Amino acid sequence: MGPIRGSKTKRKIDAETGFDWWDDFSKRIVGSLSPSKGVDEFELVFKVSRKTFNYICSLVSEPMMAKATNFVFLNGKSMSLNDQVALALRRLSSGDSLKGIANFFGTNHSTVSRVTWQFVVAIEERGLHHLQWPSTESEITQIKSKFENIRGLPNCCGVIHTTHIMMLLSESDHMVDVWLDRKDNHSMILQVIVDPDMRFRDVVTGYPGKMDDASVLQNSHFFDLSEKGKRLNGNKLKLSEGTEIQEYIVGDSGFPLLPWLITPYQGRKLPETKTEFNKRHFATRLVAQRALARLKDVWRMIHGVLWRPDKNRLPRVILACCILHNIVIDMEDDVLDDLSLTSQHDSGYRPEVCDMADKKASLSRDKLARYLSGRLPL
Template sequence: MMAPPGRKRKGEKAKNGAPPLDPEAIDCEWWDTFFLRNSSLSGVRVPLDEDDAFKYFFRASKTTFSYICSLVREDLISRPPSGLINIEGRLLSVEKQVAIALRRLASGDSQVSVGAAFGVGQSTVSQVTWRFIEALEERAKHHLRWPDSDRIEEIKSKFEGVYGLPNCCGAIDTTHIIMTLPAVQASDDWCDQEKNYSMFLQGVFDHEMRFLNMVTGWPGGMTVSKLLNLSGFFKLSESGQILDGNAKTLYQGAQIREYVVGGFSYPLLPWLITPHDTSDDPSDPMLAFNDRHEKVRSVAATAFAQLKGSWRILSKVMWRPDRRKLPSIILVCCLLHNIIIDCGDYLEEDVPLSGHHDVGYSERYCKQSEPLGSELRGYLTEYLQR
């Protein structure tokens, strides 16, 4: 399986050199036809540069697109679709199937609209998208896993260098994926605080907005703290299988273990540090800590806004989704988010739909606080004052 290179920003070369794009790997004919059909649509501002236009439509550069095709090619070829033929009467290539799926996930447009953009029917879009989701869910697992010790040290160094918080391994947050449920499936569990039917997505992110861990599938009506307790991340952290690396000495008598930061909705734990509940006194040292803490936590909020802006199927109300399939759709969008970063591609800066991923939602304060968590937060607060 191809190993992707390092990340880059727009206009930069990948750190380790991106894999050269094989001109034969992409069926240029489908792209030329698609571009001609869709580049001058009314109300759509498509970039004039062809490479930028490709990125606009599919969220991935042509090089990254080629890599994604390589991940799923064997699955899409080994199980040839029945009747997946375009209007020219030819069987869809792997590249065109991947393009259809990416466009459906990226735009959030209806299957009919996406089909019209490619000259295929609604049922073809449905089949192709789900086959792609099944394949990528299986073949891209290595793009979403907890880092090894060397990588964790790099992440901690970056968080401290940029934000000033020592030994921090990531930021955790949650977002709601809003959906419409049939009356027979509707229940209070799925109705969240804003009276929307939604499914939770929890993510832990590194300094580059890469998912280090995620969990989804749980009803949006539960509390964030309960979602945390049900997650594999909680079990791994509590048992010391992760966040159990080298402690750091802050000053005499004060050591800080590895941890992640989370907002007021999360409990204060030895490995999950939340903000102080403070006054408005500008001289209060707790305010200085909260300021640093919020800057780190905002990495997660920005990452969710980026995810939902890039893969807009997650930001639009999903009409009567299959609750067994929706977690797979969410997971694949998270995998694609990581693949873009891992392949040295760039995350588009203008795609987030708003400054926050859950507009209109407010944090529900969690009162749970463990004494050791409070002690460690105190150490960090004191450290930042020195």
């Protein structure tokens, strides 16, 4: 009998998707699985599709395999690149302890720690192009269009937001009080600027949770570039004759009102024009809240309370999770569509009101509010 039609194609697909590796690996960790069930199990274990997993492997292959370290399982078998990437992804996505991951993979906790760190360094080295500010006019134009489609904000280029990465620190740590925030938790701040597809375009982390949003922003490279006119310096939008508005991002009341950063109006019993503006502003900001909720839901190592983390390494772990978040979006990976995700990312924290307001920015916001209410003629 001749070969069944399509068998060569199937073998080619299996080779490309790492089927043989997963077939062997899955038997070791969860017992024998049928091929159809294996696909679902793969995605549940690693939170990414096979296509995305293979792309990540190709991305980090050179820096990870260039290391002289020979990582092994408890049975003495050497870990392949796929094994190492699988271990690191499981560690970052499950939130399980080093011991739990070690038991799951059949290795020791020190190997889990070393492999994960080597992966974090490699994904930062080779994957940073997935996390960058738009570099072309067509790209920024598309972003503006998508934001305007949300609730009508024109010429908007991003949403800025922050979240806290919780930590449990030793009382013997002489720097312990530095990390104590206003909710009496030890935490590290993550500030992100998000596009309408929930992709992170700028990330700042490493600062203690006690710092307010305005201070973190003012210590960022993005702030320096924007203040110098080197960012958010694209085409201005004409609102009416003699009235135009520059490119900007939006943020909540914890941020200063600046020519390039528009915040909501404060106070109660606001005029209808300002109330309507705030509604549109809030609806637009939700994209950043959803992005951070998804980040923490999927990469659960930074979701809960990290037990005595290395505070020098933690910012790079956070950055790696942000890069992985973007890779999933860039790969058009639909695995997360089937996962149950929450809408909370910073429970118990509310923005502190920043009173800093640039006069020119205040006038621009008023003009934008009138334009959105239809009271500013075209």
